[in-house]
Amino acid sequence: MQSHEKWLLKAANDLNAAKILYDADCLDVAIYHTQQCAEKALKSFLAFHKQPLIKTHDLVSLVALCKKFDPKFTSISSIAEKLTPFGVAFRYPDCEIYPKKALY
Numbered sequence: 001m002q003s004h005e006k007w008l009l010k011a012a013n014d015l016n017a018a019k020i021l022y023d024a025d026c027l028d029v030a031i032y033h034t035q036q037c038a039e040k041a042l043k044s045f046l047a048f049h050k051q052p053l054i055k056t057h058d059l060v061s062l063v064a065l066c067k068k069f070d071p072k073f074t075s076i077s078s079i080a081e082k083l084t085p086f087g088v089a090f091r092y093p094d095c096e097i098y099p100k101k102a103l104y
Helices: 003-023 027-048 059-067 071-087
Strands: none
Touching: 003 027, 027 059, 027 071, 059 071
């Protein structure tokens, strides 16, 4: 298995975990795994393009790197900005906000 495939598998596992945790109303952990899924998917794209991977949870900077290879990544810049804080925001008990389940 190549490096980018390993990253994508880890991203898929985070997505599956997020879905299970969301259904179980563990929203703080679900949103963390959602951010992790996005981060690992972006790193997979960069690994596919043989780019050195930086240790960061900043989705905005990862999207900026991905845009160098495909300008379509511009379309997810605002989503990356919104999702980035969830990589650390809910991991500790002193967080002042709590994610809410979307009403569909």
